[in-house]
Amino acid sequence: MVKPYLQLALAGIVWISLSLRTVTAAFLPIVPAVHTFATSSAGDYQLPSSLRIVVDAAQASSREDNGLSLIPPTLSAFAQTFASDLRQTFPTTTATVVTLDVGAGFTPNKGDIILTILPDTAAAQFTLAGGSHTTEGYQLTTTSSSITISGSGAKGSFWGTRTVLQGLVINGGKIPGGIVKDQPDWETRGFMLDVGRQWYPITFLTELCAYASWFKMSEFHVHLSDNLPGVDPNAYARLRLRSMVSELTPHVNETYSREQFEDFQQQCAARGVTVIPEIESPGHALVISQWKPQLALSSDPTLLNLSFPDTIPTVKSIWQEFLPWIHSKQVSIGADEYDSALADDYNNFVNTMSDFISQQGQKEIRIWGTNEPSNRTSVSKNITIQHWDFGQDDPFSLIRQGYNVINSEDSFQYIVMKQSGSFPQQLDQNRLWTGANTASGGIWDPHVFDRENASNNPTITDPRLHGAILAAWNDHGRNASTYLEAFYSIKSGLPVIAAASWQAASRPNHLTRAQFLSSFPSLERAAPGQNLDRRIPSKGSIVVEYDLSSNQGATVPDRSGNGYTGTLSGGTIQTPLMSKGHNYTLLVNTTSAVTPGTLLTGPDDTFALVSSGRGLTLAFNSTNITYPLSGFTFPTRPASPWMEIIITGTEASTSAFVNGAHVGEFKISISRTSTPQNMSFVAPVQQIGGPGKQVARFVLWDGLQDITAISAFHVQ
Ligand SMILES: *[C@@H]1O[C@H](CO)[C@@H](O)[C@H](O)[C@H]1NC(C)=O
Ligand SMILES: *[C@@H]1O[C@H](CO)[C@@H](O)[C@H](O)[C@H]1NC(C)=O
Ligand SMILES: *[C@@H]1O[C@H](CO)[C@@H](O)[C@H](O)[C@H]1NC(C)=O
Ligand SMILES: *[C@@H]1O[C@H](CO)[C@@H](O)[C@H](O)[C@H]1NC(C)=O
Ligand SMILES: *[C@@H]1O[C@H](CO)[C@@H](O)[C@H](O)[C@H]1NC(C)=O
Ligand SMILES: *[C@@H]1O[C@H](CO)[C@@H](O)[C@H](O)[C@H]1NC(C)=O
Ligand SMILES: *[C@@H]1O[C@H](CO)[C@@H](O)[C@H](O)[C@H]1NC(C)=O
Ligand SMILES: *[C@@H]1O[C@H](CO)[C@@H](O)[C@H](O)[C@H]1NC(C)=O
């Protein structure tokens, strides 16, 4: 179906192309960079103070999307998300969404941003590196009066809105005139988070989707079940989807309800991100054998005995319960690190689950690359293999055998939270930008599995190479990190994986490291739909300041000038704030009654005085785990009736000062033998004071302050 408007628009584009310069280089250094840009003499677009987002009426309800989502939004829904992002990013701009017939005779208003979908013939030119058609492409036609975003599918148009927003952010509200043509080289551009060995609130996962979507990532692989290793049958083991079988998920407060998981998938889909759930077995399956101990191999409670008659029916029953919750065309059954002596059992299990999940849920499956030493059986070719380690499989050989493969190679894309003998805690930027090949250097992209030997890598045009997924693991379990620390660990690496998976390193306009370094800070700050940095707007360096010594009424003025007025009840101040992210400095002046009690409360953590040995110390509490300050206790008979506590926080550490003296850093001992690791906590600022803990003065600063300048114990 070719609509009259598009014929006109395409005619217009042909006309513009007459005045195109052959310069195809410099669009803007957005992340990822766009594939091609041809400048025109049509002038730059300048964001007006008020504009219309015009949805092509003929395409408004199109959900055209050949990706993995079963709940792709309409073009109209994407336009609404775009409008709200535009208002959030540029608060002084008014953007209204209108649906109009943009056919023949339509004349844009000055400032209009028009969203449409290309007719099939024009859309067909957008292909992945492997040659197949993608609905994630888009063309952006910019003149001084309007911008037209024409997707090869609805999601392609949405990615075009990311290009516009990012461009406006880094280019002072302007988009250069001309035509961008852009599409991903790979369809799988994802990140995986181990939510099995650490508890993450579902709202946090939803915010991560918004962050990843800003960089045009397409998948959030959620590793929903796992356990700590070893032979202890009572070790920490969890499945995060709330089962009707209470013995499978007895820790109800650490599971997602169907409604929560539904909302999470919908909100991710609204930003073009498909949630790919993983429920692990037959290895990493202690949560199953804690329910039914007889299912485990006698040698290892984390591995299921696939010969035991009830094992496969039990795993099937788990998938049967949860398949109706899931809105993606593929799911992962994990299936890594099983006993290689049972290779045929393993292969038969994987094939059985593939067929079962196909029949019950019309879904394909993925497994982690696992080279089972069998010459009798193999996993079927309709199973996608997620390669992660050369000791486990040979990805190019799998591709040559006819498997679809995703690159999660651990020398590029693997991190372990907080500490590891083998893997970094954040992605290695040097390796991603300059270490794709040990001998010749270069930027990594998903076709690189082996940095030592290029003959182990497919070409970028290999259609069986589906893309890349970075993996963030919680090997040390639930107390080694806070959930926000997981964001800090992927914050700067995720956009690099996104950029590399969008555009192969060999493309002429690939993002450079210098461009990334120049754009990333402002892009990171502007990422819409989330506040993972827990920023609080502030006019000056003092974010909020309350002084109860001079306050008599029920409202507590904020002396910072930001107007964050508090209300006083029962000695505690309720604020209009939640958490303050990094960097920050906070000061609490309270009576020194040496009793436990909560001083500061927020949605992400709390700060309290807690009992410790024979005394009292300071502690943060995040997701119900208490992290006391070790090596410090308050004197039982303090010299002063008041005490002044100062905390400084960065993404890497949290320091405490009492009455002007440094008293330590918050740390966690991951094991008896390793050195304690720093903990990073945001400042909880929803409630100041608590039962029995009145705070006389509270000050919160943005940034790290000079303690000697702010402490009453230093100012004489
Ligand atoms: C696995 O189950 C089978 C069937 O019940 C049993 O014969 C076998 O001993 C079990 N193997 C292990 C290692 O537990
Ligand atoms: C099959 O594998 C077994 C065990 O790995 C090996 O001993 C045997 O030689 C193989 N047979 C063939 C025909 O490759
Ligand atoms: C996958 O391929 C196998 C053959 O290897 C076939 O038996 C099975 O039906 C296929 N399953 C699906 C879901 O297509
Ligand atoms: C590189 O890999 C190929 C294919 O696996 C292998 O045949 C060759 O020996 C390797 N070369 C080196 C130098 O390791
Ligand atoms: C952290 O968890 C481990 C078990 O994984 C436990 O041994 C340790 O005591 C915990 N530490 C704290 C401070 O809760
Ligand atoms: C703490 O507040 C009290 C009451 O306002 C005041 O007398 C005292 O000087 C303050 N102390 C410090 C260290 O700020
Ligand atoms: C926060 O503090 C750390 C450590 O001093 C510093 O490296 C970092 O740049 C600071 N971040 C910001 C946003 O100021
Ligand atoms: C935190 O743990 C306490 C018991 O220690 C429990 O009563 C409370 O419900 C838990 N909070 C959450 C959010 O699960």
Ligand SMILES: *[C@@H]1O[C@H](CO)[C@@H](O)[C@H](O)[C@H]1NC(C)=O
């Ligand atoms: C942690 O804080 C929560 C919320 O204030 C509270 O319910 C819980 O009891 C605290 N847990 C611990 C272990 O202190």
Ligand SMILES: *[C@@H]1O[C@H](CO)[C@@H](O)[C@H](O)[C@H]1NC(C)=O
């Ligand atoms: C869930 O509740 C249990 C028992 O009350 C508590 O020990 C645990 O800390 C809670 N988990 C979280 C994440 O709050």
Ligand SMILES: *[C@@H]1O[C@H](CO)[C@@H](O)[C@H](O)[C@H]1NC(C)=O
């Ligand atoms: C731990 O905190 C200290 C003090 O702030 C800092 O010097 C150190 O670099 C931090 N370690 C890590 C691994 O971030």
